[in-house]
Amino acid sequence: MLIKKKTGIEIPSSEITPKSLYLSRRQFMTAGTLLAAGGLLAACAPGQSAPAGEESAAAAPGPGTVSAETDELGDPLNSYEDITTYNNYYEFNTTKDGPAKLAKNFPTSPWQVEVSGLVNKPKTYAMEDLLKFEQEERIYRLRCVEAWSMVIPWLGFPLAKILNEVEPTAEATFVRFEAVEDPKNMPGQNNPMFPWPYVEGLRLDEAMNDLAILSTGLYGETLTPQNGAPIRLVTPWKYGFKSIKAIVKIELVDYMPTSLWMESAPREYGFYSNVNPNVNHPRWSQATERRIGELGRRETLMFNGYEEQVAHMYPDPDYDTHL
Ligand code: MTE
Numbered sequence: 001m002l003i004k005k006k007t008g009i010e011i012p013s014s015e016i017t018p019k020s021l022y023l024s025r026r027q028f029m030t031a032g033t034l035l036a037a038g039g040l041l042a043a044c045a046p047g048q049s050a051p052a053g054e055e056s057a058a059a060a061p062g063p064g065t066v067s068a069e070t071d072e073l074g075d076p077l078n079s080y081e082d083i084t085t086y087n088n089y090y091e092f093n094t095t096k097d098g099p100a101k102l103a104k105n106f107p108t109s110p111w112q113v114e115v116s117g118l119v120n121k122p123k124t125y126a127m128e129d130l131l132k133f134e135q136e137e138r139i140y141r142l143r144c145v146e147a148w149s150m151v152i153p154w155l156g157f158p159l160a161k162i163l164n165e166v167e168p169t170a171e172a173t174f175v176r177f178e179a180v181e182d183p184k185n186m187p188g189q190n191n192p193m194f195p196w197p198y199v200e201g202l203r204l205d206e207a208m209n210d211l212a213i214l215s216t217g218l219y220g221e222t223l224t225p226q227n228g229a230p231i232r233l234v235t236p237w238k239y240g241f242k243s244i245k246a247i248v249k250i251e252l253v254d255y256m257p258t259s260l261w262m263e264s265a266p267r268e269y270g271f272y273s274n275v276n277p278n279v280n281h282p283r284w285s286q287a288t289e290r291r292i293g294e295l296g297r298r299e300t301l302m303f304n305g306y307e308e309q310v311a312h313m314y315p316d317p318d319y320d321t322h323l
Contacts, residue, residue, distance in 0.1 A: 043088075043145045043241035043261045043269060064220020066153045071139045073305060075291070078150040080219045082292050087226045088144065089245060090194060091179070091186035103225035106185050108246075111230045115162055117251035118172035123165065127230050131216060133157040138213060140236035142243065143275050143304045147289045147297075154234055155217030160208045168204060168252045175207040176200075176257035177233060178249035194264055200244040201257030201271065202235065203313075211236055211309055214247070237306040239273045274314065275304035 070076050089099035092106075111127040135155045143149040163175070179198040183189040189196050206212065215234045216223055223229040228245025235242050241261055261269035268282055277287045277300040288297040303310050 043239065043265075066139075066219060067137050068139060068153075071141060071151045075141070075151050076293075077139065077153055078292055080221075083150060083152050083218060084224050084226060086150075086292055088240065089188075089226055089228075090191075091182075091188045091196075091198065091246070092226070093188050099226040100224075102187060106182075106225040106229075108225060108230040111248075113231060113247055113250060115166045115250045115252075117176070117253050118169045119252050120167035120169060121165065123162075125162065130157075130162075130214070130231060133161055135216065136213075137220075138234075140211075140234060141304055142234070142236065142240050143289060143300065144240040145269075145273075145281060145286070146284060147286065147300070148292055149289045149304075150292050153219055154213065154215045155220065155223075156213040156215035156234065158210055159212045159214050159233065160210070162214070162250070163204075163207060163252075166252070171254045172252035173204055174253050174256055175202045175204060176249075176251040176253050177202075177244045177247055178251070179244055180246045180248045195260060198244055198246075198260045199257060199263075200233065200242055200259045202242070203256075204252070205313055206235070206310075209310060209313065211306060237274055237303040237310045239275060241269070242273050272314075274310075275300065276302060278302075 066077065068077075085100045086096050087099040088096070089103065092099040092102040109127065112124050113127075113130065114122075114124045116122040134157060136157060137153055137155055139151060139153045141149055141151050177200045180186075181189065181197040183196075188194075202212065213234050214231055215228070216231050218224075218227060223232065228243075231247050232245040233243050233247065241259075256271055259269070259271065262271060275286075280286050287300060289300045290297050301307070
């Protein structure tokens with residue numbers, strides 16, 4: 001079975017695409033587009049030491065089977081252990097190893113996602129409905145703003161699927177995402193330094209780009225709470241903070257949404273946040289990155305290596321000046 005129901009969300013197995021089927025329908029390696037204020041106020045605050053066992057990147061993957069052991073550039077997958085223990089999730093706390101412990105019992109079911117705003121057919125999706133969308137595996141690099149990265153085999157579906165279903169009106173130009181607000185179960189939300197809930201945004205054409213997915217799993221398993229269960233965005237050509245976790249609301253709007261990071265640190269975070277090795281964060285270089293599991297640093301690629309698929313959306317070079 002493709003999805004293990006760790007979250008308690010029940011879907012008849014007949015409605016889940018068998019893994020062999022979805023992989024043959026859409027192999028990311030052949031699809032080209034696929035597969036691939038001080039520390040406290042930093043979107044991806046420079047972390048403490050790397051997780052235990054980081055030398056084992058790709059050596060100890062698992063638990064689920066994946067379609068390939070590398071991304072399309074030939075870089076090995078990070079281990080499941082790395083991906084699920086080295087996280088940024090400020091609703092829990094601002095350390096890298098804290099979310100895995102603090103989010104362990106975070107309730108992710110029942111869950112629904114409201115899709116509304118400038119659309120003809122607003123709809124509130126139960127998580128069960130979202131899981132019925134064909135789940136694809138895509139191996140993407142997630143590159144955090146302070147210069148660490150991982151290669152992760154996500155499971156999910158293009159964001160465009162639900163946007164097309166709700167039919168954006170002609171006035172809709174941006175998409176605003178809102179994460180859950182649950183201070184009882186998310187201790188970090190009692191931190192008044194941040195304007196909760198976590199908010200992110202995309203321009204509508206960015207949101208419709210095939211690379212933008214809503215992820216519900218990784219490594220063939222249901223998403224763990226610390227990675228954003230039950231549903232999170234993944235935009236691999238942008239810095240990691242754009243990939244908002246635990247989404248409850250998606251709103252089509254006619255203005256550029258203000259993200260939590262734009263509001264918290266406007267001189268450090270812009271709206272676009274496309275990965276660009278030529279534009280430094282005001283407090284650190286963005287030219288190189290440390291792949292979790294590797295000792296040295298590697299050069300950061302323009303648009304995180306997805307230039308071919310996304311550069312056409314940014315003809316105005318000014319976009320490069322946004323972090
Ligand atoms: N989403 C929410 N709701 N809250 C967060 O703190 N952190 C972001 C992003 N999404 C964050 C979030 C940052 S800074 C990064 S780098 C990625 O999640 C990390 O995702 P990962 O833990 O799955 O690697």
